[in-house]
Amino acid sequence: MAGKVTNFSDLIQRVAASCLLHPLAAGRHGSGENRVGDDDDEYELSEEHEDEEEEEEERESEEEEKESLKAWEGMNEEVRVERVVEMERLMNEVFDTVSGMKRAYASLQEAHCPWDPEKMRVADVAVVGELRKLGVLRERFRRTTSLTGGSTRRKSRGRGRGSGVATVREVVAPYEAAVEELKREVKLREVEVENLKEKLRTVAVSSLSLTGTNGKKGSSRSHYSKRKVVSAPQGQVMAGPAPEVFETTMKQVKDASKSFTMLLLSLMRSAHWDIAAAVRSIEAAANATDDLTSTTATIAACSVVATQHAKYALESYICRKVFQGFDHETFYMDGSLSSLLNPDQYRRDCFTQYRDMKAMDPSELLGIMPTCHFGKFCSKKYLAVVHPKMEESLFGDLEQRRQVLAGNHPRSQFYGEFLMLTKAVWLLHLLAFSLDPAPSQFEASRGAEFHPQYMESVVKFPGGRVPAGQIVGFPVSPGFKLGNGSVIRARVYLVART
Structure with a gap:
């Protein structure tokens, strides 16, 4: 376990799997004693299954480390120096990018109080940009380590392809979010256009009714709130004076x-x-x-x-x-x-x-x-x-x-x-x-x-x-x-x- 390399994605996946496999205690108790027994058996089986997966992953990790070490020892001194310099440069860029993301996120928080939509939009774009840089740097790191043979077994099992797909999804995700936002704005504009069209139709109908109605004699005792409108004879088109x-x-x-x-x-x-x-x-x-x-x-x-x-x-x-x-x-x-x-x-x-x-x-x-x-x-x-x-x-x-x-x-x-x-x-x-x-x-x-x-x-x-x-x-x-x-x-x- 000490030598296992993990990340937040793996942790989140494990927690989610655990939550799905292990319902809350209140839900288990509400079904009776038999159900509790069944849940306990499922919990034990899932734990055994997880232990087996962890042991297998540890073995694979150890084998990968051994292979990487062999590949590293097989390199000449000049290549080693180049790889070390490249890795140092990569890590410097990672630290700079993380610092930039922290600053952008701080600006995003400041934009919430007082509420400043324009400042919030700029900060949000900055955060997404820094995250995108981190994604690019991660791909560079994976390519670097793959050259040393560290991911040979993972690729042979098809895990490299899944990792690449996940990376593409993460890179594309901000663009997809922007497209969804634009789609929402388009829908709002369409609703606004429909409302304006409805108002225009109402005005047009009112105008036609005023133009096409005969002038009728009103009551001699009309009230101020009941307005009479001068109208043209029925069927007459108001193209010119007549x-x-x-x-x-x-x-x-x-x-x-x-x-x-x-x-x-x-x-x-x-x-x-x-x-x-x-x-x-x-x-x-x-x-x-x-x-x-x-x-x-x-x-x-x-x-x-x-x-x-x-x-x-x-x-x-x-x-x-x-x-x-x-x-x-x-x-x-x-x-x-x-x-x-x-x-x-x-x-x-x-x-x-x-x-x-x-x-x-x-x-x-x-x-x-x-x-x-x-x-x-x-x-x-x-x-x-x-x-x-x-x-x-x-x-x-x-x-x-x-x-x-x-x-x-x-x-x-x-x-x-x-x-x-x-x-x-x-x-x-x-x-x-x-x-x-x-x-x-x-x-x-x-x-x-x-x-x-x-x-x-x-x-x-x-x-x-x-x-x-x-x-x-x-x-x-x-x-x-x-x-x-x-x-x-x-x-x-x-x-x-x-």
């Missing part, structure tokens, strides 16, 4: 104006306003800068509105404010003349903005870009529609107005409903400047004869036919004549001529 898209968008404007008007009217009733008097006051205050004839005519018209039809007067006021400046490319917010200087490019830009914005939530958009052109348009129209006295009466303060004046956009239900209206008008405006030729806007004047080809009554009459002798009491929303000859009728409130 009069049909303009007509659909105008329906969305009508729905949005009705919804906001009903919300404002309900707030006024909750504040116990005199609705008829309130409508006249709003008109008078809002039109303080208008000419006297227009203001007087509006108030006179409001005086003949039935109480249940006050919503039409209020909607007329709102539409007039939000459509003011519609004929200019920026609603007269600045003096831009892009539509005149480069009309083709400006039309393309307007339609691109329309496509980008039509499916967006206006609140989210303004939360990101509160001072964009659309944000400035919303602020300007809010200040024009909602008088300070009105806001203070409805909400008890002027907080929303202060936020708007500061360049922000409130997150309230009232302002959110207003944004749906302004978004619809803004999209209609973009489409108007995208079409060639552009739609021409018209509005019925007070006292004008009713023309069913160009006008639509907001009040439904029995039988669906407007009786004779009806004239325009006041316009509610404007109409448009499109380039293809179709007409979007202006909405009007009719009164009897007498």
Whole structure:
């Protein structure tokens, strides 16, 4: 035993074999006395078998040592000196490599606390590199000893081949581990790609559903959380601006104006306003800068509105404010003349903005870009529609107005409903400047004869036919004549001529 050469691999193999052959005591006792006896017999047999193997290995080792000694004695002096020098050089390299591995392993431990993934990766590569060097040095040592005849018997028994295979496996093992790590990373990337593809499919389906759905009339009392989206007619491909898209968008404007008007009217009733008097006051205050004839005519018209039809007067006021400046490319917010200087490019830009914005939530958009052109348009129209006295009466303060004046956009239900209206008008405006030729806007004047080809009554009459002798009491929303000859009728409130 004293002269036997062993290594960690042999020790580990022996321990593993011993553990497999000798179960734990608890497992043996649980099977009864007979089982204990059988295990004891197996243990004795295994010990005898191991003793025989050890004796045989000792004999082989002694014979190998004798053969090596004979081979060493048979060498001349010069060869001996060369072998000794080569072995000394090899051992120096082994010690240097072991020292380098210890340093690399120490760096690997330091990288764990504090946790430093990059430093850990570098140290891990260094440790693997040093281990690889040790493997190479071991192969050099085996080749050196084989030249002295020390492994003749081992080779004759086929053990040399197994040793070579084990060495190859040890050298290849780090590369296999790296390949497995790369495979895991590839799988993670594939999962990430699949997730992104699924998101893309979801967005594509949502876009198609928005493009291929008819614009439907929404409830007049829509909530802030239920967003209506301007959509194109069914089957229409949004490759470019078309009069049909303009007509659909105008329906969305009508729905949005009705919804906001009903919300404002309900707030006024909750504040116990005199609705008829309130409508006249709003008109008078809002039109303080208008000419006297227009203001007087509006108030006179409001005086003949039935109480249940006050919503039409209020909607007329709102539409007039939000459509003011519609004929200019920026609603007269600045003096831009892009539509005149480069009309083709400006039309393309307007339609691109329309496509980008039509499916967006206006609140989210303004939360990101509160001072964009659309944000400035919303602020300007809010200040024009909602008088300070009105806001203070409805909400008890002027907080929303202060936020708007500061360049922000409130997150309230009232302002959110207003944004749906302004978004619809803004999209209609973009489409108007995208079409060639552009739609021409018209509005019925007070006292004008009713023309069913160009006008639509907001009040439904029995039988669906407007009786004779009806004239325009006041316009509610404007109409448009499109380039293809179709007409979007202006909405009007009719009164009897007498």
